[in-house]
Amino acid sequence: MFETVxxxxxxxxxxxxxxxxxxxxxxxxxxxxSNTCPTxxxxxxxxPVLNLEAVKKAMNFGYAVKAEVNKRSIFNRxxxxxxDSPMAYQISQFDxxxxxxxxxxxxxxxxSSKEIGITxxxxxxxxxxxxxxxxxxxxxxxxxxxxxxxxxxxxxxRSADEAVRYLKKLHSIVRYLDISDANMQEGSFRCDVNxxxxxxxxxxxxxxxxxxxxxxxxxxxAAIAYEVQRQTEAYEDGVYKQEVYQETRLWDVAKNITKSxxxxxxxxxxxxxxxxxxxxxxxxxxxxxEAQHIPELPDxxxxxxxxxxxxxxxxxxxxxxxxxxSCYFEETISHGVAPKIAVTWxxxxxxGRLNKAGLSIENSPVxxxxxxxxxxxxxxxxxxxxxxxEALDYMxxxxxxxxxxxxxxxxxxxxxxxxTILAIIDEILASNxxxxxxxxxxxxxxxxxxxxxTMKASRGSANPSKVNMLLKQRLS
Amino acid sequence: MITLKxxxxxxxxxxxxxxxxxxxxxxxxxxxxxxxxxxxxxxIPILMKDNIQVKDWSVTSGSKILQGYIAPYNATVVEKMxxxxxxxxxxxxxxxxxxxxxxxxSYYGITKNPxxxxxxxxxxxxxxxxxxxxxxxxxxxxxxTGGSVRQPAAYCGVVGFKPTYGRVSRYGLAAYASxxxxxxxxxxxxxxxxxxxxxxxxxxxxxxxxxxxEIEDIANNLDIDRTLTIAVIDNYISEADDDIQKAxxxxxxxxxxxxxxxxxxxxxxxxxxxxxxxxxxxAEAATNLARFDGIRYGRQAENVKNLQELYFKSRSxxxxxxxxxxxxxxxxxxxxxxxxxxxxKAQKVRHLIQDEFNVIFDEADMILSPVAPSVAPKIGTSSDxxxxxKSDMYTIAINLAGLxxxxxxxxxxxxxxxxxxxLIGKAFNDKVVFDAAASLERAVKYKSN
Ligand SMILES: [Zn+2]
Numbered sequence: 026m027f028e029t030v031x032x033x034x035x036x037x038x039x040x041x042x043x044x045x046x047x048x049x050x051x052x053x054x055x056x057x058x059s060n061t062c063p064t065x066x067x068x069x070x071x072x073p074v075l076n077l078e079a080v081k082k083a084m085n086f087g088y089a090v091k092a093e094v095n096k097r098s099i100f101n102r103x104x105x106x107x108x109d110s111p112m113a114y115q116i117s118q119f120d121x122x123x124x125x126x127x128x129x130x131x132x133x134x135x136x137s138s139k140e141i142g143i144t145x146x147x148x149x150x151x152x153x154x155x156x157x158x159x160x161x162x163x164x165x166x167x168x169x170x171x172x173x174x175x176x177x178x179x180x181x182x183r184s185a186d187e188a189v190r191y192l193k194k195l196h197s198i199v200r201y202l203d204i205s206d207a208n209m210q211e212g213s214f215r216c217d218v219n220x221x222x223x224x225x226x227x228x229x230x231x232x233x234x235x236x237x238x239x240x241x242x243x244x245x246x247a248a249i250a251y252e253v254q255r256q257t258e259a260y261e262d263g264v265y266k267q268e269v270y271q272e273t274r275l276w277d278v279a280k281n282i283t284k285s286x287x288x289x290x291x292x293x294x295x296x297x298x299x300x301x302x303x304x305x306x307x308x309x310x311x312x313x314x315e316a317q318h319i320p321e322l323p324d325x326x327x328x329x330x331x332x333x334x335x336x337x338x339x340x341x342x343x344x345x346x347x348x349x350x351s352c353y354f355e356e357t358i359s360h361g362v363a364p365k366i367a368v369t370w371x372x373x374x375x376x377g378r379l380n381k382a383g384l385s386i387e388n389s390p391v392x393x394x395x396x397x398x399x400x401x402x403x404x405x406x407x408x409x410x411x412x413x414x415e416a417l418d419y420m421x422x423x424x425x426x427x428x429x430x431x432x433x434x435x436x437x438x439x440x441x442x443x444x445t446i447l448a449i450i451d452e453i454l455a456s457n458x459x460x461x462x463x464x465x466x467x468x469x470x471x472x473x474x475x476x477x478x479t480m481k482a483s484r485g486s487a488n489p490s491k492v493n494m495l496l497k498q499r500l501s
Numbered sequence: 502m503i504t505l506k507x508x509x510x511x512x513x514x515x516x517x518x519x520x521x522x523x524x525x526x527x528x529x530x531x532x533x534x535x536x537x538x539x540x541x542x543x544x545i546p547i548l549m550k551d552n553i554q555v556k557d558w559s560v561t562s563g564s565k566i567l568q569g570y571i572a573p574y575n576a577t578v579v580e581k582m583x584x585x586x587x588x589x590x591x592x593x594x595x596x597x598x599x600x601x602x603x604x605x606x607s608y609y610g611i612t613k614n615p616x617x618x619x620x621x622x623x624x625x626x627x628x629x630x631x632x633x634x635x636x637x638x639x640x641x642x643x644x645x646t647g648g649s650v651r652q653p654a655a656y657c658g659v660v661g662f663k664p665t666y667g668r669v670s671r672y673g674l675a676a677y678a679s680x681x682x683x684x685x686x687x688x689x690x691x692x693x694x695x696x697x698x699x700x701x702x703x704x705x706x707x708x709x710x711x712x713x714x715e716i717e718d719i720a721n722n723l724d725i726d727r728t729l730t731i732a733v734i735d736n737y738i739s740e741a742d743d744d745i746q747k748a749x750x751x752x753x754x755x756x757x758x759x760x761x762x763x764x765x766x767x768x769x770x771x772x773x774x775x776x777x778x779x780x781x782x783x784a785e786a787a788t789n790l791a792r793f794d795g796i797r798y799g800r801q802a803e804n805v806k807n808l809q810e811l812y813f814k815s816r817s818x819x820x821x822x823x824x825x826x827x828x829x830x831x832x833x834x835x836x837x838x839x840x841x842x843x844x845x846k847a848q849k850v851r852h853l854i855q856d857e858f859n860v861i862f863d864e865a866d867m868i869l870s871p872v873a874p875s876v877a878p879k880i881g882t883s884s885d886x887x888x889x890x891k892s893d894m895y896t897i898a899i900n901l902a903g904l905x906x907x908x909x910x911x912x913x914x915x916x917x918x919x920x921x922x923x924l925i926g927k928a929f930n931d932k933v934v935f936d937a938a939a940s941l942e943r944a945v946k947y948k949s950n
Contacts, residue, residue: 063573063574066797067797068573068798069552069554069560069562069567069570070552070553070554070572070576070671070672070673070674070675070676071574071672071673072671072672072707072708072709073709074707074708074709075709102788104787104788104791104835106791106794108794108796108808111792111797112791112792113788113791113792113794114788114791162808294836294837296787296788296832296835296836296840297835298784298788298835301678301680301785302676302679302710303709304709304710
């Protein structure tokens with residue numbers, strides 16, 4: 026009887042070489058405050074200079090979600106005091122962001138899909154980090170000035186499932202575009218959830234609560250579930266107005282609850298105004314041309330996999346969800362492996378083994394070329410599927426990768442020569458004359474017995490499909 | 502004191518002796534124009550306003566809050582002038598964070614006017630102007646946000662030049678109001694101003710508001726005999742003291758004699774300039790000065806219980822009254838509910854002011870204007886902030902419009918106090934301002950009087 030309304034704000038750290046307003050590296054630095062300069066330390070007299078690479082990456086995202094990319098956008102000063110904010114204002118875009126309205130599509134398991142609107146995406150500078158060490162608080166400004174793209178969705182999502190699907194889609198898009206590492210644990214893909222409930226059929230939105238800085242898809246789901254329950258109970262108990270008000274809450278990982286956050290400053294008046302140190306951002310034709318280079322994105326890949334490669338929609342969605350996985354898949358089929366076979370082997374055999382070993386596709390011990398070689402040996406009947414699985418297991422444990430050497434070493438070569446197989450078959454049939462008669466009299470179940478005996482006699486090396494075919498010939 | 506032009510022809514040995522001599526005289530002097538005697542490399546010494554960053558110097562913007570701060574980098578102007586053999590030499594007193602018109606708000610105490618030590622030298626670059634006027638410096642750098650180079654130059658009888666906004670890099674100038682600030686020169690002559698300006702001007706990739714195109718060398722191409730059309734703003738003059746009006750009439754006569762054409766124009770009442778300026782400048786200042794939080798550098802309050810108290814105490818103890826007033830004003834005009842009525846409206850008026858100048862420049866090459874409505878006031882008489890803001894009436898519109906302007910001494914009043922006037926040019930026509938100023942300088946013969 027209640028409907029949940031969810032909008033998401035995602036902060037994506039852009040993977041530029043240098044910071045957004047100075048030339049300090051964005052790379053990891055072991056020593057605190059070592060990736061800093063007068064500008065990102067906010068020393069007197071230092072000035073910001075916009076990094077156009079960050080602008081191009083933001084534009085690239087804009088084009089990828091078919092958004093309006095503003096030819097002219099403005100950087101504002103957003104004032105608040107906090108030790109991790111050295112200027113005591115954040116340079117951010119406010120009323121004129123670089124990216125305007127766009128949209129992306131989320132897909133459901135039943136084959137349906139839904140469009141989620143993107144309100145805007147704007148550039149801003151990340152803050153540093155406060156480190157609390159007993160009685161002492163320290164500030165590390167290595168991260169200060171890292172470019173962020175804040176992507177704001179419309180309040181179009183109606184469940185935790187939709188929210189997570191949106192996040193995963195967004196995550197995969199920025200990874201395909203290669204504009205961010207988008208690592209949730211490391212904080213390069215951070216998510217704030219805006220959530221409210223309303224009685225079904227009611228037009229106006231309920232009171233929106235913001236849940237900040239959730240660092241995994243699982244927690245997004247859990248935080249939404251908790252918050253829906255909290256708000257619904259408040260409504261049903263008649264205390265909605267008292268207990269649900271516009272505020273920022275945090276997800277408490279240990280207790281599995283959201284809780285009210287102490288506000289950074291008593292007043293949330295950020296006193297935005299255009300930063301007089303920066304001119305309006307004007308996108309040039311060259312920048313637009315560059316930013317319009319969009320690689321094939323998940324939606325297009327899914328369509329192509331279905332239409333051209335004959336893959337099932339579900340499998341196509343699984344494969345394209347991660348850029349690295351689809352890369353792996355495409356490399357595998359480029360080795361001459363049939364797409365359907367590649368899908369089966371990658372999604373069940375390879376991913377299964379990777380999961381078990383706690384590995385991801387990027388650090389798979391078996392690379393796509395090796396898997397390709399292996400599957401080619403299956404297709405050309407050199408080894409059986411069972412043999413290939415053995416070879417995979419072997420490679421998860423050992424370092425050598427020459428498939429032919431491994432096949433020999435593990436004695437996986439299949440017996441595919443008709444004459445040799447027939448000789449074994451004839452011997453089996455000769456020593457089981459009674460069963461041959463029973464079979465011919467109609468006891469067809471015995472066919473399996475003959476297959477088993479033949480395989481056993483070949484010590485498992487006979488090509489099973491050949492055995493089947495030749496047995497049928499002999500018994501007919 | 503030798504001029505900058507003369508210094509250029511001296512041997513390194515002679516320059517070294519002059520430096521020693523300046524150091525000795527400046528240390529013995531009690532005008533309080535110098536607040537530090539730091540030196541950099543060998544070369545022709547240039548006095549630096551205390552808000553221009555010189556590597557390894559204590560640079561404090563005349564404030565208590567920056568006590569203990571050592572600048573770890575050079576301002577772009579410092580790098581540029583060093584290439585020409587000019588080196589930073591000593592720090593000049595100033596109004597705290599360049600907010601003031603008298604150099605009375607400095608943490609280091611007041612600076613006196615060398616023509617009458619009971620009077621202020623003007624501000625905020627009062628130390629720079631007093632030192633050049635008193636023969637304690639060959640030349641100096643200042644910064645001009647609403648007249649802070651031109652007005653003290655006028656009060657002290659020296660030449661003050663504010664370049665077109667964007668001509669000189671602001672990188673390394675502790676910001677007061679970013680869209681108005683411009684580093685300028687304080688010198689003994691117009692030619693010296695051109696020499697020093699030539700040394701510091703030019704595009705800087707570290708300053709996004711710096712103008713991208715280069716300009717010719719001015720000092721070697723001064724065209725003192727060219728005749729120009731110069732506008733006088735009649736309704737402006739009537740608001741100035743008799744002394745100023747007299748000097749103005751004298752200058753107009755001299756310009757006519759020199760062959761220039763004088764045309765008469767009117768401009769909107771300067772009260773709109775003042776209102777607009779104090780909204781734009783304080784809004785920018787409030788955010789520019791937010792970084793002085795006592796956390797990373799400068800003076801940190803002691804015995805604080807928590808973060809909030811650290812902020813409150815460090816800032817309350819570290820900033821002076823005028824700075825606090827402007828931070829409060831700035832935060833007020835930016836706060837939600839007031840933004841449209843103040844900041845946004847001020848931006849619109851700023852455009853109107855620019856348009857008004859453009860209309861005049863359709864007919865005139867130059868505008869002649871007073872710099873201040875009176876000569877340098879007595880120390881301690883500018884305690885009413887609104888009265889002090891009003892004394893900026895002739896200078897702030899030039900910053901709001903980003904124009905180049907040069908203030909030069911015309912004559913002295915009966916008390917022996919100098920009166921300066923300013924020539925205002927079209928944006929990026931800095932060269933024409935120098936041509937006109939050189940012509941006026943020759944015509945009024947201030948130095949020989
Ligand atoms: Zn930096």
